[in-house]
Amino acid sequence: MSSYVHRVGHRTYQFRDLKDLMAKATPARSGDYLAGLAAASAEERVAAQMALAALPLDTFLSEALVPYEQDEVTRLIIDSHDAAAFAPIAHLTVGDFRNWLLSDAADTAQLARTAPGITPEMAAAVCKLMRIQDLILVAKKCSVVTRFRNTIGLPGRMSTRLQPNHPTDDASGIAASLLDGLLYGSGDAVIGINPATDNLPQVIKIVTMLDEIIARYGIPTQSCVLTHVTNTIAAIERGAPVDLVFQSIAGTEQANAGFGINLALLAEAQQAALSLRRGTVGDNVMYFETGQGSALSANAHHGVDQQTCEARAYAVARRFQPLLVNSVVGFIGPEYLYDGRQIIRAGLEDHFCAKLLGLPMGCDVCYTNHAEADQDDMDVLLTLLGTAGCTFVMGIPGSDDIMLNYQTTSFHDALYARRALGLQPAPEFAAWLKEMEIFTRDDYVTLGKALPPAFQPALLRLQ
Structure with a gap:
C-alpha cells in the first residue's frame, strides 16, 4: 500500500x-x-x-x-x-x-x-x-433504459414509485392511497409497498392484491412488496404473482451479511423471478435500495468513507441488471448526513456515480424529523435531480410516510417536477393515463374535478 x-x-x-x-x-x-x-x-x-x-x-x-x-x-x-x-x-x-x-x-x-x-x-x-x-x-x-411492463429512463421522462404504505397494511387504506397517486400520474416506476408486517402470508396477500388491480385496469406498470429477498423467493415458490424482487444492498460483503444476503442469494432470487416470465416489454426484475452510511452503521465499512462504500454497492446492483435502483439518501439520519446541505450533495453524488456505472438510478428525496433539514431542502434536491435526469422519485400522500415515519416527496411534488422541467412518465404509462382520461394533454393531469369517466368504475371497484 x-x-x-x-x-x-x-x-x-x-x-x-x-x-x-x-x-x-x-x-x-x-x-x-x-x-x-x-x-x-x-x-x-x-x-x-x-x-x-x-x-x-x-x-x-x-x-x-x-x-x-x-x-x-x-x-x-x-x-x-x-x-x-x-x-x-x-x-x-x-x-x-x-x-x-x-x-x-x-x-x-x-x-x-x-x-x-x-x-x-x-x-x-x-x-x-x-x-x-x-x-x-x-x-x-448518461442514458440508462430498463424495461419490465414499461420503458423506464428515456430522455425527457421522469418516473415515480407510488408508495401506498399503511401502518396496518389495511387493504382499503392502501387502495385509497394508490388511487390518489394514479390520479396525479404517479406509479410508472413501480407500485411499491413497505409491508407493516414481514410475514410471508401478508406479503403474498399484498402482492396478490396489487396484481389484481394492475391486471383489472390494464395498468402498464409493475408491483413490488419491499420484503426481504428470502420472503420473495418463498412467495414465488408458493405461486405468488411477483413482478420485482426487492432488496437493500450495501458496498461490502460484511454489510450485506448484516442484511442477510450475499451475491449467490441475489442470483437465486433473480432466476426465480425470471422464471415467472411476467414482464411484457423486458426482463429487468430486480429493485435495489441503497444509502450512504449503511455500511458504517453496521460497522462494516473497513475504514472506507461512506460515499465510496455507497458507490461500491452499485457494483452489486449492476451485476443483476435491475429495473430500478434508488438511494434513500436522508433516511438513515443526521448521524450520517447532518443537514439539508449534506443531503443535497449526497443525493446528487449517488445519482451521478450510479448513472456513470450504467444503473437506472432514482432517489428517495427524504429526511428524518431529527435532521437539520426541511421540505425546502427537498424541493431543491428534487429540482436538481430532475434537471440531472434522475430515473425516478417517490410519491407518497402528503410527503409524509405514516408507516415509516419520515418525510419524502408527494404525488404533487412529482407533478411539480414534471411540469416545471417538461418531463413525462414512461411512454406506455402516459398513454394509459390518457386512455383513462387522467391526462387530458401530454403535460396535464385532471385535478380538482369529478373523476374522469373512464376511471369512475375503477374507483368503485377499489372501494
Whole structure:
C-alpha cells in the first residue's frame, strides 16, 4: 500500500494509504466525522483533493480499498472489470477523468460504452473533485433504459414509485392511497409497498392484491412488496404473482451479511423471478435500495468513507441488471448526513456515480424529523435531480410516510417536477393515463374535478 503526500504552502500533508486519501478528499459529512475518517480542516481536504486529482485512474485496479481475499464485492468489482471499455480512459488521472467527463468527447454514446470499464472507486474518486453543477451535467448525459411492463429512463421522462404504505397494511387504506397517486400520474416506476408486517402470508396477500388491480385496469406498470429477498423467493415458490424482487444492498460483503444476503442469494432470487416470465416489454426484475452510511452503521465499512462504500454497492446492483435502483439518501439520519446541505450533495453524488456505472438510478428525496433539514431542502434536491435526469422519485400522500415515519416527496411534488422541467412518465404509462382520461394533454393531469369517466368504475371497484 502506498502513502500519498501533497504540499499546500509551507505545510505538507501525508495520507497513509488510498483509503485515507479518499476519505480526506470527501466533502464534509457527519458520518465520516463519526467514523474518524474526515479531513481535520478545509485545507487538508483541498490537499487531499489535489493529491487525488493527480492519481492515475488505473491505481484503483491494483490497490483495493477492501481486501480482495476478504470481500466478495471487491472480487466482483475486479473480476468483472471490462478492460476493453476502460482502455480509452486508462491513461488518465482522476483529475483528467473529471475533465474528460465534462468535455464534449464524453457524449451519451461514449459514456455508455465506457461504463463497464469504470469501477465504483473510480466513480467515487472523480465525484469528490466535482461541484454540484458538474455532477448534474455529467449525469444528464448518461442514458440508462430498463424495461419490465414499461420503458423506464428515456430522455425527457421522469418516473415515480407510488408508495401506498399503511401502518396496518389495511387493504382499503392502501387502495385509497394508490388511487390518489394514479390520479396525479404517479406509479410508472413501480407500485411499491413497505409491508407493516414481514410475514410471508401478508406479503403474498399484498402482492396478490396489487396484481389484481394492475391486471383489472390494464395498468402498464409493475408491483413490488419491499420484503426481504428470502420472503420473495418463498412467495414465488408458493405461486405468488411477483413482478420485482426487492432488496437493500450495501458496498461490502460484511454489510450485506448484516442484511442477510450475499451475491449467490441475489442470483437465486433473480432466476426465480425470471422464471415467472411476467414482464411484457423486458426482463429487468430486480429493485435495489441503497444509502450512504449503511455500511458504517453496521460497522462494516473497513475504514472506507461512506460515499465510496455507497458507490461500491452499485457494483452489486449492476451485476443483476435491475429495473430500478434508488438511494434513500436522508433516511438513515443526521448521524450520517447532518443537514439539508449534506443531503443535497449526497443525493446528487449517488445519482451521478450510479448513472456513470450504467444503473437506472432514482432517489428517495427524504429526511428524518431529527435532521437539520426541511421540505425546502427537498424541493431543491428534487429540482436538481430532475434537471440531472434522475430515473425516478417517490410519491407518497402528503410527503409524509405514516408507516415509516419520515418525510419524502408527494404525488404533487412529482407533478411539480414534471411540469416545471417538461418531463413525462414512461411512454406506455402516459398513454394509459390518457386512455383513462387522467391526462387530458401530454403535460396535464385532471385535478380538482369529478373523476374522469373512464376511471369512475375503477374507483368503485377499489372501494
